Amino acid sequence: xxxxxxxxxxxxxxxxxxxxxxxxxxxxxxxxxxxxxxxxxxxxxxxxxxxxxxxxxxxxxxxxxxxxxxxxxxxxxxxxxxxxxxxxxxxxxxxxxxxxxxxxxxxxxxxxxxxxxxxxxxxxxxxxxxxxxxxxxxxxxxxxxxxxxxxxxxxxxxxxxxxxxxxxxxxxxxxxxxxxxxxxxxxxxxxxxxxxxxxxxxxxxxxxxxxxxxxxxxxxxxxxxxxxxxxxxxxxxxxxxxxxxxxxxxxxxxxxxxxxxxxxxxxxxxxxxxxxxxxxxxxxxxxxxxxxxxxxxxxxxxxxxxxxxxxxxxxxxxxxxxxxxxxxxxxxxxxxxxxxxxxxxxxxxxxxxxxxxxxxxxxxxxxxxxxxxxxxxxxxxxxxxxxxxxxxxxxxxxxxxxxxxxxxxxxxxxxxxxxxxxxxxxxxxxxxxxxxxxxxxxxx
Amino acid sequence: xxxxxxxxxxxxxxxxxxxxxxxxxxxxxxxxxxxxxxxxxxxxxxxxxxxxxxxxxxxxxxxxxxxxxxxxxxxxxxxxxxxxxxxxxxxxxxxxxxxxxxxxxxxxxxxxxxxxxxxxxxxxxxxxxxxxxxxxxxxxxxxxxxxxxxxxxxxxxxxxxxxxxxxxxxxxxxxxxxxx
Ligand code: FES
Numbered sequence: 001x002x003x004x005x006x007x008x009x010x011x012x013x014x015x016x017x018x019x020x021x022x023x024x025x026x027x028x029x030x031x032x033x034x035x036x037x038x039x040x041x042x043x044x045x046x047x048x049x050x051x052x053x054x055x056x057x058x059x060x061x062x063x064x065x066x067x068x069x070x071x072x073x074x075x076x077x078x079x080x081x082x083x084x085x086x087x088x089x090x091x092x093x094x095x096x097x098x099x100x101x102x103x104x105x106x107x108x109x110x111x112x113x114x115x116x117x118x119x120x121x122x123x124x125x126x127x128x129x130x131x132x133x134x135x136x137x138x139x140x141x142x143x144x145x146x147x148x149x150x151x152x153x154x155x156x157x158x159x160x161x162x163x164x165x166x167x168x169x170x171x172x173x174x175x176x177x178x179x180x181x182x183x184x185x186x187x188x189x190x191x192x193x194x195x196x197x198x199x200x201x202x203x204x205x206x207x208x209x210x211x212x213x214x215x216x217x218x219x220x221x222x223x224x225x226x227x228x229x230x231x232x233x234x235x236x237x238x239x240x241x242x243x244x245x246x247x248x249x250x251x252x253x254x255x256x257x258x259x260x261x262x263x264x265x266x267x268x269x270x271x272x273x274x275x276x277x278x279x280x281x282x283x284x285x286x287x288x289x290x291x292x293x294x295x296x297x298x299x300x301x302x303x304x305x306x307x308x309x310x311x312x313x314x315x316x317x318x319x320x321x322x323x324x325x326x327x328x329x330x331x332x333x334x335x336x337x338x339x340x341x342x343x344x345x346x347x348x349x350x351x352x353x354x355x356x357x358x359x360x361x362x363x364x365x366x367x368x369x370x371x372x373x374x375x376x377x378x379x380x381x382x383x384x385x386x387x388x389x390x391x392x393x394x395x396x397x398x399x400x401x402x403x404x405x406x407x408x409x410x411x412x413x414x415x416x417x418x419x420x421x422x423x424x425x426x427x428x429x430x431x432x433x434x435x436x437x438x439x440x441x442x443x444x
Numbered sequence: 445x446x447x448x449x450x451x452x453x454x455x456x457x458x459x460x461x462x463x464x465x466x467x468x469x470x471x472x473x474x475x476x477x478x479x480x481x482x483x484x485x486x487x488x489x490x491x492x493x494x495x496x497x498x499x500x501x502x503x504x505x506x507x508x509x510x511x512x513x514x515x516x517x518x519x520x521x522x523x524x525x526x527x528x529x530x531x532x533x534x535x536x537x538x539x540x541x542x543x544x545x546x547x548x549x550x551x552x553x554x555x556x557x558x559x560x561x562x563x564x565x566x567x568x569x570x571x572x573x574x575x576x577x578x579x580x581x582x583x584x585x586x587x588x589x590x591x592x593x594x595x596x597x598x599x600x601x602x603x604x605x606x607x608x609x610x611x612x613x614x615x616x617x618x619x620x621x622x623x624x
Contacts, residue, residue: 156572156588159570159571159572160570160571160572160588162571163569163570163571164570166570166571170605181489181490182485182488182489183488184490185488185489185490185491185494186490186494186518186519187490187494187518187519187520188518188519188520188566189519190494190519192490192491192494196488282516282519282520282521282573283514283516283521283565283573284573285572285573285574285575285586285587285588286587287587288587289572289587289588303589303603306603307603308569308570308603308604308605311603364589364590365590
C-alpha cells in the first residue's frame with residue numbers, strides 16, 4: 001500500500017494469479033512486509049486482539065443462529081435449549097456472550113491508547129473516524145444481541161433504549177412516538193421487534209467487518225502511529241510486520257484469550273444479570289434495571305440530566321465527542337509522553353469514565369458520601385450517585401471541549417525527539433541500529 | 445456550407461438544454477429511488493394484524509376498591525384502578541398543586557365513574573412499568589429512574605415528562621369496559 005511492493009511471486013501459479021488478481025501481493029504487503037514502527041508497545045496489540053474478537057463473535061454467532069428461534073414465544077426457551085440440549089451449546093453461547101464483553105474491553109483499551117498517543121491526529125483523522133463508526137456499530141450490535149434471549153433485562157433494555165427516541169416528542173410532538181412505533185413495528189416492544197433485531201444483529205457484524213477493512217486500509221496509508229508520536233523518518237525506524245508484530249500480537253492474543261477463557265469457563269455469568277434468567281414479561285419491570293457494563297458510563301450520563309431530552313442528547317453527545325476529537329485537540333504534539341500536563345488530564349478522564357461506569361450500575365439515589373440522616377426514615381443522606389455522575393459527566397465533556405482545545409495552546413511540552421530511534425540510542429547514532437533490527441527472518 | 449449551418453442548429457450542444465436533461469433525469473431517478481425505498485421503510489411500521497388488535501373488552505367487576513387490575517392491550521399494560529374515596533379526595537385536593545403536566549382529577553376519569561382510573565401502565569420517561577401503590581403519593585413508583593405518579597396517574601416527581609397516558613375506552617356496562 002504505502003511504498004513499493006516487494007512481493008515476488010515464487011511459483012508459476014502465483015505469477016499467473018498476480019497479473020489477474022494480485023490478492024497474494026495485497027496480503028503480503030499488508031501483513032508480512034508492511035513497514036511498522038519498531039517501537040510499538042503492547043498497547044498496540046489490541047488491534048489484532050479486536051480482529052480475533054470479531055472472528056470469534058461471527059463464528060459463534062452463526063452457529064448459535066442455527067439453534068435459536070427469533071419468536072417472542074419461543075426465543076427464551078430456545079436459548080435454554082441451546083444451554084441444556086445442544087451439543088456444546090452452553091460453551092458456544094458462553095463464548096458468544098462473554099465474547100461481547102471481551103470485545104468491548106479490548107475496544108476500550110484500543111480507544112484509550114489512541115487517546116493517549118494522539119493517534120487521531122493528522123494524517124489519521126479518517127482512520128480514527130472509521131474506528132468511531134466501528135464502535136457505534138458494535139454498540140448497536142451488542143444492544144440488539146442482548147435483546148435476543150428475551151429475558152427480563154433483554155426486554156426492558158430494549159424498552160428503555162428504544163424509548164430514548166421518544167424524547168423527540170419534546171421537540172416536535174408525535175415525531176418521537178412515530179419513530180418508536182416504527183422501530184417496534186407495533187405499540188410496544190414485541191415479536192416484531194425481536195424479529196427485526198435478530199435480522200440486524202446478524203447483519204451488522206458483517207458491516208463491521210467491512211468497515212474494519214476500510215480502517216486497515218486507512219491505517220496502511222500513513223502507517224502506524226507509535227508511542228513517541230513522531231513520523232517514521234527512515235527505514236531504520238521500522239521493522240517488517242512479520243515476524244516482529246505477528247509474534248508480538250500473537251503473544252498478546254494468547255494472553256487475552258486466557259482471560260477470555262477464564263470468564264467463559266469459571267465465571268460465565270459474572271457479567272450478566274440474574275433477572276435475565278426470567279422470561280420477558282411486558283407487565284412487570286424488574287426492580288433495578290441496568291444495561292451491560294460496557295454501556296454504564298453512557299447510562300450514567302443519561303440519568304445525570306434531569307430533563308429527558310437533554311439526557312438523551314448528553315448520552316449521544318458523549319459519543320459524538322469522539323468523532324469531533326481530531327479537530328478539538330489543538331496540540332501539535334501527538335504522544336502524551338511529551339505532554340506532562342495533558343497526561344494528568346488524560347488520567348483524570350479515564351478515572352472519570354470509570355467513575356461514570358460505576359455510577360451507572362448504582363441506583364441514582366444511593367448515597368456515596370453520607371452527610372446526615374433523614375429525620376423521618378433514618379436513611380443516610382448526602383452526596384448521591386446522581387450528583388457524582390453530574391460532576392464526572394461535566395469533566396467528561398470538559399476534557400473534549402475545554403481541556404484539549406485550550407491545553408494545546410498553553411501547554412509547555414517536553415522536547416520531542418527527532419526520530420523514533422533517538423530516545424533509545426546513546427547519542428543519536430543511526431549506525432547502532434543495523435544490529436538491533438537486522439532481519440532474523442532472513443538468517444533462517 | 446449547409447452542413448455547417450446544421451451543426452450550429454443542433455440543439456444537442458446547447459448547454460441549458462443539456463442541463464435540463466441532466467436535472468430531469470436525476471429528478472426522475474430520485475423519485476424512483478424514493479418510491480422503491482418507501483415500502484422498505486414502511487414495512488417496519490405495525491402490520492395489519494398488529495393494528496387489528498385495537499380493542500379489548502374487560503369485565504372489571506371483581507376489582508375491589510383499593511386494587512388494580514393489569515390488562516394487556518396492544519402489547520402494553522393497562523392499569524384499571526378501583527380507587528377508594530380517600531384516594532379520590534387526596535387527588536382532587538391536589539388539582540391545583542404545582543405539577544409538571546397539570547390536569548384535574550376529573551379530566552382523568554369518565555364522568556360519574558371517578559372510582560375507575562384507567563391509564564396505560566407505561567412510564568412516560570423511558571417505558572418501564574411503574575409499581576402499584578408505592579411512592580410518596582400512593583399512586584405508582586417507577587423503579588427504573590424513580591418517577592412518582594399520584595392516584596390520578598399524574599407525574600409528581602422524577603424524570604418523566606408527562607402524566608400516565610389515558611387509553612381511549614368506554615363503559616359498555618356498569619362493570620364492563622371496552623379499551624381501544
Ligand atoms: S422509565 Fe420510569 S422513571 Fe425512567
